Amino acid sequence: MGVEGRDRQKILEAGAVALTGQLGATVQRLRKAYNLSLSELSQQSGVAKSIISQIERNETNPTLATIWRLSQALDVSIERVLQTTEDEPFLEKTSRSDTPILVSDDGKCRLAIIGWIKTVEWLQCYEFSADPGGVLESEAHQRGSVESLSSREGELEIEVAGVRAIVRAGETLRYRCDRPHVIRNIGPTMAQATMVVILKAAAME
Template sequence: MAGRGRAEIESGASFVSGQLGKTVQRLRKAYNLSLSELAEQSGVAKSIISQIERNETNPTLATIWRLSQALDVSIERVLASADEEPFVEKLARRDTPYIVSDDGKMRLSIIGWIKTVEWLQWYDVAAEPGGTLESEGHQRGSLECLSVLSGEAEVTVAGVVEHAKAGETLRYRCDRPHLIRAVGKTPLHATMVCIMKAAVME
C-alpha cells in the first residue's frame, strides 16, 4: 500500500467472476494440460489453480498474467472471457476501505479495485492542512500520479520538492522513499494512482 498507515484497511471486497474459472479450465483442457503441468509452466501453485477453476479464490492480475503466458493467450482474452456479462457495482462509503497516515491528518480511501491492488492502486486523498504521508519505496519502476482537486500538495522524492495546486498533477517515481504533505491553509483533496510496474512484469 502507499504509505505507512497506522490503521489497517478497515474493510475489503472480494470479486470473483463465475466465468474466470471456467475460462482457465477450458483453456487448460484445450492444451491437454494437467493441473500439475500448468502449475509447472506458469509458476502458480497447483492448489491455487484448482481454487481458481472452482471459483474459490480471487486471483491477482499478476497470477492471471502468469497463467495467460503459460496458456499462450493474451491476458485481455482471459479477462474478456471472464467478463462476458456486463455489470455495475456500487460500493457504499461505509464499505470503502481506507488508510490513515501516522499523524492522523491524512486519509486515503481505496477507491480502486482491491483485486488489482498488487499492480494498480487508486486512492481518494483527503488531508487537513499540514497532514503528511511518508512512504517507503515501492517496487523498482513504480510510478505515482497525484492530481490535486482542491488545496495544495507538496511532494518530496529523493530530496526534490515540488508543489501542485488545484487542476495540477505531479508524476514521480515512487520506488524510493517519498512524502506527500498538505500545504497552505485549506484542506487538500486529491486523487492518487500508483502503478506498481514490477508486480506486472515479474
C-alpha cells in the same frame, strides 16, 4: 489538555476505531470469500496470524505496509473475475461503508482505497485528503513504479529523494515512487487529490 482538547482526542480515537472497523470487516470478508484460514493468509502475506486476527477484530490500526501485504495476498487475477459464459456487461459498485480508509501516523491524512483490490499488484487508486499541516510518508514501491497525483483542492508539496515540487488545484504531478516519498499539505485549508499508482512499470534507467 483542556476540555476541548480532550473532546477532540476522543473524536479522533472514535474515528480511528470506525475506520479500522471498516478495514477489518473488508479483510475478513475477502479472506472468507477466498476460503482462506488465518494461517493460510498469514503464510501468503507474511503478516503474523495474530496481527490479522487483531485487524479483523478491530483491535489494531494497521500500517500501510501491512495493508498492502494483505491486499496482495488476497488478489485474484482479473481474467478470472471477468470470465463469463456470455459477453455480459461487467458492473460492480462499492458503497462508502465498504471503502477502506487508511490514516497517516499524524492522524491528519486519509487515503480512501477506491481502486480494485484485484488489480492492486499493478494499479492502485486512492482519494487523498489532508488537513493543514498533514504529512503522509510512504516507503518505496517496486522498482519502476510511478505515482500520479491530481490535485482538486488546496496546496500540496511532494518530496521524492530530497527533490520537492508544489501542486495546486487543477494540476497533476507524476513522479517515481520506487523510493521514499512524502506528501505534505502546506496550505491553510484542507487539500484533496486523486492518486494513481502504477506498479511493475518498465524500469526507468
